[in-house]
Amino acid sequence: MQFGLFEDKPHSYASLDELIDAMMNMTDDPLYPAGTNMVICRGNPEAKLMIIGEAPGPRENELGKPFVGRSGKLLDQILGAVNLDLDKDVFISNSVFRMPPGEAGKNFRKPNNEEIEYYKPYLLEIIRLVDPAIMLLTGNVATQSLLGQTGITKLRGQWFDWNGRHVMPIFHPAYLLRNPSRKPGGPKALTWQDIQEARRKLDELTANG
Numbered sequence: 081m082q083f084g085l086f087e088d089k090p091h092s093y094a095s096l097d098e099l100i101d102a103m104m105n106m107t108d109d110p111l112y113p114a115g116t117n118m119v120i121c122r123g124n125p126e127a128k129l130m131i132i133g134e135a136p137g138p139r140e141n142e143l144g145k146p147f148v149g150r151s152g153k154l155l156d157q158i159l160g161a162v163n164l165d166l167d168k169d170v171f172i173s174n175s176v177f178r179m180p181p182g183e184a185g186k187n188f189r190k191p192n193n194e195e196i197e198y199y200k201p202y203l204l205e206i207i208r209l210v211d212p213a214i215m216l217l218t219g220n221v222a223t224q225s226l227l228g229q230t231g232i233t234k235l236r237g238q239w240f241d242w243n244g245r246h247v248m249p250i251f252h253p254a255y256l257l258r259n260p261s262r263k264p265g266g267p268k269a270l271t272w273q274d275i276q277e278a279r280r281k282l283d284e285l286t287a288n289g
C-alpha cells in the first residue's frame with residue numbers, strides 16, 4: 081500500500097522544534113484565514129506511543145494544546161486505565177492543526193478533505209521526527225489521513241503495518257462521550273479492549289528493546 085510519504089511539502093526539518101517553529105509561522109494553510117490558532121502537539125517526544133486525533137476544538141484553540149477539553153479528559157482516563165500517563169508515556173498530535181470554524185451556530189466543524197490533505201505532510205514530518213513505534217488513530221479523520229481509509233467501526237482494534245510502525249485505529253473519545261453505554265460490545269467496551277491490546281504491544285516492544 082502507498083502511504084504518500086514523499087510529498088514535496090514540507091521540506092524536512094532537522095528537529096521537532098524547528099518544525100514547530102515553521103508551523104507556528106505558517107500563513108498559507110487553508111485554515112489560516114479562519115484566524116484560529118495553530119495547535120500542534122504535547123506530551124513526551126521520546127515516547128514510543130503516539131496518538132493522533134482529528135483537529136483542535138474550542139478548548140484546544142484557546143490553550144494551544146491538543147486534547148485539553150472534554151475529549152482529552154476522557155483520553156486521559158482511557159490511558160490511565162492501562163497505567164499510561166499522557167504527559168510522560170505518550171506523544172499526542174492531530175491530523176489538522178487549526179480548528180475548522182463552524183457554520184450555522186456551531187463553533188467548529190469536522191475538517192474537510194482538502195484540509196486533511198493539506199496538513200498531512202506536516203503530520204508525516206512530526207511522525208518522522210518523533211519516530212514512535214506505535215500509533216493510535218482516534219476516529220475516522222486520523223484513519224483517513226494516515227491509512228487512506230474510513231469506516232472506524234470495522235477498522236478499530238486491528239493492527240496495520242504503516243511503514244514499519246504498528247498502527248491501530250480506535251474510536252474517537254468524542255464519539256465515546258456521545259455513546260457512553262458500557263454494555264459489552266459497545267464502543268466503550270471495545271475501546272477498553274483496544275487500549276489493553278495497545279498496552280500489550282507496547283510492553284512486548286519494550287521487552288524486546
Ligand code: URA
Nearest residue numbers: 133134135136146147
Ligand atoms: N479532538 C481531537 O481530535 N483533537 C483534539 O486536539 C481535541 C479534540
Ligand code: URA
Nearest residue numbers: 219220221251252255
Ligand atoms: N466517527 C468518527 O470519526 N470517529 C469515531 O470514533 C466514530 C465515528
